[in-house]
Amino acid sequence: MADEVEYEALPSNAGFGVNMLAGALAGITEHAVMFPVDSIKTRMQVFATSPAAVYTGVGNAFTRISSTEGIRTLWRGVSSVILGAGPAHAVHFGTYEAVKELAGANETGNHWVAISLAGASATIASDALMNPFDVIKQRMQVHKSEFRSVFTCARVVYHKEGLNAFYVSYPTTLTMTVPFTAVQFTVYEELKKLLNPSGAYSPTTHMIAGGLAGGVAAGVTTPLDVAKTLLQTRGSSADLEIRNTKGMVDAFRIIWQRDGLKGFARGLSPRVMTFMPSNALCWLSYEFFKAAIRE
Structure with a gap:
């Protein structure tokens, strides 16, 4: 039909603002829907002192948290994600589309290097904005967290630990998310071409390609995510060694000493479970909002 929107047929240079707004809406949708599983992942990655x-697993965590703390506990900290995810994803997708256009990835042919560069550039920019919100989120997610308000958490963490607490994990975050994003965007773009070579409107293609890309990227980068969680929740730990962790090298050492190789796979299942559907939803939402805003 003449009035039907064909996502892939829309011009790639529709504007930085369009891509930013689409990314913001997609980011909020993605994180809000999958937040309970992300809370379980954080709990499983923390080196807890209390039995x-x-x-022992996602099902065990869900049952115990729901029965002892209430189902609403799994949503604690979601407001931090909503506050940060919109602007961060706006920057992320806006940068991605801008760099992709500048690098020539929108031209005909295989441009995986340009796509990887665009993905990595997007991550560096968005993580600088999102990192403090992620720290607050995880401080609110941990077992017996004292925080119920984003602003109270931010104020207390800043007062007790200083600005460094919000960025101590940033190098680790970048070490994780740059390859994560590069893998994710590359796999997504290649699968999208493979599954839908005609470029016709196909939400199923966006969901499948986005989900598989997210799952692959999440699995590969889980060890770095364990280290990031340790750094971001160090101030809430009763363990003196963890509280004095200075950076990624210290975090890796503690994980290896206490849990060996399996320690780097902490939270793997809920992380993949989070990123497969959330990435599928994110890409579907992004492509939809991008097309709708352009129209």
Whole structure:
């Protein structure tokens, strides 16, 4: 039909603002829907001192948290994500589309290097904005967290630990998310071409390609995510060694000493479970909002 929107047929240079707004809406949708699973992942990655905070799997964590703390606990910290995800994803997708256009990735042919560069550039920019919100989110997610308000958490963490607390994990975050994003965007773009070579409107293609790309990228980067969680929640730990962790090298050492190789796979299942559907939803939302805003 003449009035039907064909996402892939829309011009790639529709504007930086369009891509930013589409990315913001997609980011909020993605994170809000999958937040309970992300809360479980954080709990499983933390080196807890109390047996009550040690979980054997996603189902075990969900059942115990729901029965002892209430189902609403799984949503604690979601406001931090909503506040940060919109602007961060706006910057992320806006930068991605801008660099992709500048690098010539929108031309005919295989441009995986340009796509990887665009993805990595997008991550560096968005993580600088999102990192403090992620720290607050995880401080609110941990077992027996004292925080119920984003602003109270931000104020207390800043007062007790200084500005450094919000960025101590930033190098680790970049070490994780640059390859994560490069892998994710590359796999997504290649699968999209493979599954839908005609470029016709196909939300199923966006969901499948986005989900698989997210799952692959999440699995590959889980060890770095474990280190990031340790750094971001160090101020809430009763363990003196963890509280004095200075950076990624210290975090890796602690993980290896305490849990060996399996320690780097902490939270793997809920992380993949989070990123497969959330990335599928994110890409579907992004492509939809981008097309709708352009129209």
